Amino acid sequence: MTTSMRGDVKDISLAPRGKGRIEWAAKEMPVLRLIRERFTQDQPLKGVRMSGCLHITTETANLAITLKAGGADLNLCASNPLSTQDDVAAALISEYGIPTFAIKGEDEQTYYRHINAVLDHKPNMTMDDGCDLVSTLHTTRTELIPSIVGGMEETTTGVIRLRSMERDGVLRFPVLAVNESDTKHLFDNRYGTGQSSIDAIIRSTNILLAGRTIVVLGYGWCGRGVASRAHGMGANVIVTEVDPVRALEAVMDGYRVMPGIEAAEVGDIFITVTGDVNVIDRPHLERMKNGAIIANSGHFNDEINIPALEALSVKKRRIRDFVDEYTYADGRQVHLLAEGRLVNLSAAEGHPASVMDMSFANQALGAEYMLIHASEMQSRVYTLPAALDKEIARLKLRAMGVRIDTLTPEQDKYLNSWESGT
Numbered sequence: 001m002t003t004s005m006r007g008d009v010k011d012i013s014l015a016p017r018g019k020g021r022i023e024w025a026a027k028e029m030p031v032l033r034l035i036r037e038r039f040t041q042d043q044p045l046k047g048v049r050m051s052g053c054l055h056i057t058t059e060t061a062n063l064a065i066t067l068k069a070g071g072a073d074l075n076l077c078a079s080n081p082l083s084t085q086d087d088v089a090a091a092l093i094s095e096y097g098i099p100t101f102a103i104k105g106e107d108e109q110t111y112y113r114h115i116n117a118v119l120d121h122k123p124n125m126t127m128d129d130g131c132d133l134v135s136t137l138h139t140t141r142t143e144l145i146p147s148i149v150g151g152m153e154e155t156t157t158g159v160i161r162l163r164s165m166e167r168d169g170v171l172r173f174p175v176l177a178v179n180e181s182d183t184k185h186l187f188d189n190r191y192g193t194g195q196s197s198i199d200a201i202i203r204s205t206n207i208l209l210a211g212r213t214i215v216v217l218g219y220g221w222c223g224r225g226v227a228s229r230a231h232g233m234g235a236n237v238i239v240t241e242v243d244p245v246r247a248l249e250a251v252m253d254g255y256r257v258m259p260g261i262e263a264a265e266v267g268d269i270f271i272t273v274t275g276d277v278n279v280i281d282r283p284h285l286e287r288m289k290n291g292a293i294i295a296n297s298g299h300f301n302d303e304i305n306i307p308a309l310e311a312l313s314v315k316k317r318r319i320r321d322f323v324d325e326y327t328y329a330d331g332r333q334v335h336l337l338a339e340g341r342l343v344n345l346s347a348a349e350g351h352p353a354s355v356m357d358m359s360f361a362n363q364a365l366g367a368e369y370m371l372i373h374a375s376e377m378q379s380r381v382y383t384l385p386a387a388l389d390k391e392i393a394r395l396k397l398r399a400m401g402v403r404i405d406t407l408t409p410e411q412d413k414y415l416n417s418w419e420s421g422t
């Protein structure tokens, strides 16, 4: 471990490798590049102290570089103990001068020590992925709240936690729910989680997916992506849901839908993406086939009841990287990937840069928007204005060389009138 005044990372000598990978990701992030160019000129974040709790990946590094180019004084820590890319963390410090506190595999105590380290920066603005930063601020670091103008939240689980804080009347500054932008969840959660979760399962197990029965628990934005990519690899996909509309959508998308407890008996591979707790519980674990593989791609590692899995097992061993083999008393073996932490960021590299380009364009423009509008906002959860969302889509299309039509004046008038009918 390398500890310095400006961060806490595993090994600072990994920085050159991290720099190369950050530059590689940048090639796939044209929207963020355009924002960076404007930020460099306009300095919209000049003097703003920011603390970010995000997955420390090559894409996050590009966001951090953009915010710094816009004048922000930024500190970063990890939003999950297993998602840090150690070479990126090293490069952020030594190549880009961004204090970073993140070590892949850090224990819970270190995880919170790192969160507190970025809070020691006394932020005016927060950036969160899962709400651990904001929740720490509201519980143990309340003295810092008066100087905070607002924050941004990246993911569904974080937005759920923030809305619950808002409902309970305890949220003390406005937060922009970046996740709610169309250019975030429609692409990042669906195509990003879809591809990278399958990528992680393949990287960690090297098994053939064709012909396997894959159970996707939760058919939200992430679940839709995972199911469609698993189907594309030749798997038989089963979906479980608690929401009747989403269950119906899964049926009409061509998947088998059934209760989780029934799916438990027939699945070869299970992927949870619900944001809910104990979706794979002891009764599910008891019914699983010998050889079953379980992974989670939801935000927290409580979607699978891991204590129950431990209790059911007489033996546990790490059979290969990111694969723990649990042996039951009757000899059946069940395999848990990445300790139940979000598999795509733990056992692979997270979302491809091309989708994070849009998510982080929302973060960067969100920071600028928050600074301008914070005084008009209350301590509530807000979404980014639709105009910004559309602008990001427009820039992305332009970067991809895709042109679209515009309404003619006649069509515009027609769509805005009620007089014309049959």
Ligand SMILES: NC(=O)c1ccc[n+]([C@@H]2O[C@H](COP(=O)([O-])OP(=O)(O)OC[C@H]3O[C@@H](n4cnc5c(N)ncnc54)[C@H](O)[C@@H]3O)[C@@H](O)[C@H]2O)c1
Pocket: 155, 156, 157, 158, 185, 188, 189, 193, 217, 218, 219, 220, 221, 222, 223, 240, 241, 242, 243, 246, 260, 273, 274, 275, 276, 279, 297, 298, 299, 300, 342, 343, 344, 345, 351
């Ligand atoms: N791995 C990643 O990189 C990544 C990326 C984005 C989001 N996430 C996380 O993934 C999770 C899901 O996000 P989302 O955007 O798809 O949310 P979502 O709200 O769109 O979908 C979640 C779905 O799970 C269903 N669900 C809830 N409890 C269930 C249960 N007991 N059994 C079956 N289904 C159940 C809900 O009805 C809903 O349809 C969140 O924790 C989010 O933060 C992870």
